[in-house]
Amino acid sequence: MREAGAWYAGGVTQMHATIESVLDPHTDALVGEWLTLKEVAARLDVKHSRIKQLLAERKLLAVRREGQLMVPAAFIRNGQVIKGLSGTLTVLSDSGFDDVETLRWLFTADDTLPGTPVQALSENRGTEVRRRAQALAF
Structure with missing residues (x-):
């Protein structure tokens, strides 16, 4: 994985294909259902090109699983990316989380929400989720 803020010479699609976190079995199990x-x-x-653009803009998150980039199915609801995901991804990235750490945080139960942050996002409670994500930076 590259260091945060490091310069990368490849194109955006090349970057996503080569700079990835390793998905561990625990996080894989937390996420559950995946989509290509x-x-x-x-x-x-x-x-497909629009999906690559969403990934490049950090409006969607994919990790390599079973040899291909995959997205948690929970990120898509009613034909749309769940509201608030992009902002939450940005906050977590700014806090130093890599992609797998971000997934682990989004899919781990939080008694103060209640449920998982990704469930709260899908229930349009993005402000609560982002507040908790912002608190991680301090």
Whole structure:
């Protein structure tokens, strides 16, 4: 994995293909259901290139699993990326979380929400989730 703020010479799609966190079995189990990028494109009714753009803009998060980039199915609801995901991804990234740490945090139960942060996002409680994510930076 590259250091935060380090310069990268490759294109965006090359960057996502080569700079990735290693998905551990615990986080894999927390997430549960995964979608390929092709499946995400179908659920969002967009072209594959749009999914790559969403990944590059950190509006969506994918990790390499079983040899291909995959997205947690919970990030897609009613044909859209769940509201508040992008802002939460940004806050966690700014706090120094890598992609796997971000997934682990999003899919780990938090009694103060209640439920998991990703469940709270899907229930339109993004402000609560981002507050907790921002508190991690301190």
